[in-house]
Each structure stands twice: as structure tokens, then as C-alpha cells.
Amino acid sequence: MIDAPYQSDHRPAFADVTFGNILRTDPYLQNPTGNAITVTWLTNTPAYSWVEYGTDTADLTMARTLVDGQAMAGNELNKIRLNGLTPGQKYYYRIHSREILFYGGYEKIFGGTAVSPFHSFTLPAPGDKDFTAVIFNDLHQYLGTFDALLKVIREKGVNYDFAVFNGDCIDDPASQKQAVATLSYYTSGIGAEDIPVFFLRGNHEIRNAYSIGLRELFDYVGDKTYGAFSWGDTRFVMLDCGEDKPDDHWVYYGLNDFEGLRKDQVCFLQTELSSKAFKKAGKRVLIHHIPIYGETDRYNPCRELWDPLLKKAPFAVSINAHTHRFAYHPANTAGNGFPVVVGGGFKPEGATVMVLQRKGDAMTLTVYDTQGNEKLKLDL
Ligand SMILES: [Fe+2]
Ligand SMILES: [Fe+2]
Incomplete structure (x- = not known):
């Protein structure tokens, strides 16, 4: 289904003829x-x-x-x-x-x-464990930063099977025009005509006039902003932390109910963590925008709700964003039962891109800065 505003009854019956310019974006x-x-x-x-x-x-x-x-x-x-x-x-x-x-x-x-x-x-064959994924976060529409990180990936010879944008990449979307311009820059840059892309919602995608409309540009796994999927025998679990302030903060004018969305994810996590797909997976990766372990917001409702489930869950790593400061928290250093890696921000000097690679039974996570320096390499 296509969401509003495309189903408007007010569309003029006649459109201007636009020879040779029918396609607005690449697929x-x-x-x-x-x-x-x-x-x-x-x-x-x-x-x-x-x-x-x-x-x-x-x-x-x-x-x-x-x-x-x-x-x-x-x-x-x-x-x-x-x-x-x-x-x-x-x-x-x-x-x-x-x-x-x-x-x-x-x-x-x-x-x-x-x-x-x-x-x-x-699509990955069930028996094929190997894959490479690239993960961006907090680009905040800084296209030059995106270009610099893409250049690093190319220079390193990284051939990736899919890409993830872990929130705050199409921040504060004011209009469809603005969002499509940014989105298509990202999707063309990573070659999403040929490789699938996953967009996770950050708190900044939730702000501004087109924040609800933005959803129409995405096709979420399970039609929700949180979910899980398998790539080979690696299981990915994606969560949506919602906004970074309480629902009753004045800036939201009573329009948010992320308390409800976070509670829904308790049920989702219970089901997911006991599912066959999760249990029999060779590796498990958790991805969400706002970190709940280590340095994060003072307001951290997800930790209270999800930690009882997550602390027992056998994730190989949790990949986070939001703080605009690269960080690595080894397992059991901040209440976390698995390593936590937080990507950097949008300024070129602090930005990072992650490369998650599975080869046979081994999995590695490498973090690069915009200069191509390896900031971290983890065997997971
Ligand atoms: Fe951000
Ligand atoms: Fe954020």
C-alpha cells in the first residue's frame, strides 16, 4: 500500500508532460x-x-x-x-x-x-554463512561525511552484501522533497539498486513535519520499526528506542507514546529470544540507535525495560549510535553481557563506518574513521 499524501483526491487530472524525466530516483x-x-x-x-x-x-x-x-x-x-x-x-x-x-x-x-x-x-542461501555488511549512523545529512566514509570502504576493497543506516541519517525531515534528496544520495552512494539496505529509526527521524510521512519511503521488516531477520545463519535483532526525552516533555506536545512502543518491544524480545531462528543462529547481532549500556542519555527507559531480557541473551555484539562519540564497551564493563560498539557522529573528524564480516564460523567488526584508520577490530 502507498500511504498518504499520494492518494490525495486533489491531484490534478492532467499532469505536465515530462519527456525523459519520468524517474525521480533510482530503485x-x-x-x-x-x-x-x-x-x-x-x-x-x-x-x-x-x-x-x-x-x-x-x-x-x-x-x-x-x-x-x-x-x-x-x-x-x-x-x-x-x-x-x-x-x-x-x-x-x-x-x-x-x-x-x-x-x-x-x-x-x-x-x-x-x-x-x-x-x-x-538473497543469501541458507547454508551460506558468509557476508559483509556496512553500517552508517548519525550522518545527519552531512553528505560530505558520507562520501568520505564511502571512499574508505572502496579503498579498503570492502564488497558488502547489505547496508544498514542506524538512525539520525535523515534527521528532522521537513518534507518529502528533502527526505528523498538525502535518501537517494545514500542509496545511490551505496549502490542500493543491487544490494539491500536497512533503515533503522533514530530519534531525529521522529522529528519535524515529515517524520510520519518518512515511513512511506521505507519497507520495514515485519512492517515495524523494530524486528529481526536472518542473513545466512546470523540473526539480526533491531530495536527502536524512540525519542531521547520522556513522552511528556513539552517539546513533543503530547504527540508521542514511546512508552507503549518500548513495552511492545518487550513482548517482541520475549518471542524473538525464544524463537527457533534466534536459538539456532550461529551468531546474533543486536542493533539499535540509542545505547542503553555505557555512556548514554540520563533518560534511559529502554535499559530498565529490556535489560532483564538482554542480559541473558547470547548476542555477539550490540551496535549503537546517537552519542556522536565512538565508543567500545567490552562485555561486562557497563552492565552489558556482550560487547557494545557505538559509532561516531557526523563531523568528519569524529565520524565512523563499521564493517561487519562473517567468514565461516568467524565474525569480525571493524570500525574505520574518515581517514581510513582502523579504530577498532573485534573478533566476535
Ligand atoms: Fe545523532
Ligand atoms: Fe540520536
Whole structure:
């Protein structure tokens, strides 16, 4: 489903013809779970959009979004799910957007069709443990910092299978225009046409006029801002700490209920930690934006709620953000039962990028600064 404001009844029936400029963004891949993946992109005009995909570019299947029997059309934001994929198989896909100039009850006028080049992706085969992931945090739309960290990854020859943005990367989104400009800079930079990307919410994604609308650009695992997924036999658990001040703080004007969201995650954690997928995983990684162990906010409600569950959980590492100061807390140094690594901030001199790598039974986490210096390398 596409959320508001794309379903506005107030859209003009006629749109300007925009020759050759139908695609607003490149496609980006999300939510590679359940033998499926979501292809997301935006157009500049109302369009009818679909994806062609397959293991052979000469034998393609068409996917589109159906809403109660109707093909989604006349919209600008596309989130098209490719289902029934075979893990370990390389898939090729390309997107199509056909401009709709007039969408009437008995007549439809189409304009040109934009078609992307072929892109490809591979979902991890169940028996394949190996992967490399890159993790960014707190970029706060400092695109130069992002570029510097990307350069480091390239110079180090890191070939990653997926990327994670661990919050405060599209901070204080005021409008869709602003958010899409930043998001597409990130997704193009990391090559999300070909590798899936996970966006976790930081406290700054929760602020400003487009903070609720921002959700429409994402396809969360399980359709929630917290969840879990497996990549090979590594289990990732993602939590959402919400805002960094109490719900009744005046700046929120009574519009937040993160107390409820955090409590929901107690139930989620109970279920997840006793699940087969978690128990039989070879490695387990926890990711959330605000740290709950070590140096963090004075207001730390997540620790009180989640620590009773987390302290017994066999995570190899917890990857955090938010403080804008790189930190490493070895296990059992701050009430933490597992190592905690906190990424740096947005200023080039303090920013970091993490590379999480699994090779066979071994897993490493390496943290680089913008100069390519290795700030930390952990065997997990
Ligand atoms: Fe931040
Ligand atoms: Fe933050």
C-alpha cells in the first residue's frame, strides 16, 4: 500500500508532460526477508509502474502492486514486492514507469515509459554463512561525511552484501522533497539498486513535519520499526528506542507514546529470544540507535525495560549510535553481557563506518574513521 499524501483526491487530472524525466530516483532494495525483496523508487509524475525480474534477462516475470484487484497507478511512490524468490539465485530486474497524462473513468492517456538498466541481487542461501555488511549512523545529512566514509570502504576493497543506516541519517525531515534528496544520495552512494539496505529509526527521524510521512519511503521488516531477520545463519535483532526525552516533555506536545512502543518491544524480545531462528543462529547481532549500556542519555527507559531480557541473551555484539562519540564497551564493563560498539557522529573528524564480516564460523567488526584508520577490530 502507498500511504498518504499520494492518494490525495486533489491531484490534478492532467499532469505536465515530462519527456525523459519520468524517474525521480533510482530503485533501492529493501526488506530481503521471506524469500522476497522490495523494490522502491519514485517518479516525477503520476505513472503506472512495474518491475520485470528473473534469473535470465531473456525470461522475465512482471510484478506490480495490486490494491483490492486494481493495479496501483497514477501514483509516484512505488514499493513493489518480488515474492517467491529462490535464495542463492542471482536475479536481474529493471523498473518501468509509464507516465499517466489522464486517468479518467472511461479513458486513460499514457505518456512515455521510462525503463531502468538491469540491476541484480542475490538473497543469501541458507547454508551460506558468509557476508559483509556496512553500517552508517548519525550522518545527519552531512553528505560530505558520507562520501568520505564511502571512499574508505572502496579503498579498503570492502564488497558488502547489505547496508544498514542506524538512525539520525535523515534527521528532522521537513518534507518529502528533502527526505528523498538525502535518501537517494545514500542509496545511490551505496549502490542500493543491487544490494539491500536497512533503515533503522533514530530519534531525529521522529522529528519535524515529515517524520510520519518518512515511513512511506521505507519497507520495514515485519512492517515495524523494530524486528529481526536472518542473513545466512546470523540473526539480526533491531530495536527502536524512540525519542531521547520522556513522552511528556513539552517539546513533543503530547504527540508521542514511546512508552507503549518500548513495552511492545518487550513482548517482541520475549518471542524473538525464544524463537527457533534466534536459538539456532550461529551468531546474533543486536542493533539499535540509542545505547542503553555505557555512556548514554540520563533518560534511559529502554535499559530498565529490556535489560532483564538482554542480559541473558547470547548476542555477539550490540551496535549503537546517537552519542556522536565512538565508543567500545567490552562485555561486562557497563552492565552489558556482550560487547557494545557505538559509532561516531557526523563531523568528519569524529565520524565512523563499521564493517561487519562473517567468514565461516568467524565474525569480525571493524570500525574505520574518515581517514581510513582502523579504530577498532573485534573478533566476535
Ligand atoms: Fe545523532
Ligand atoms: Fe540520536
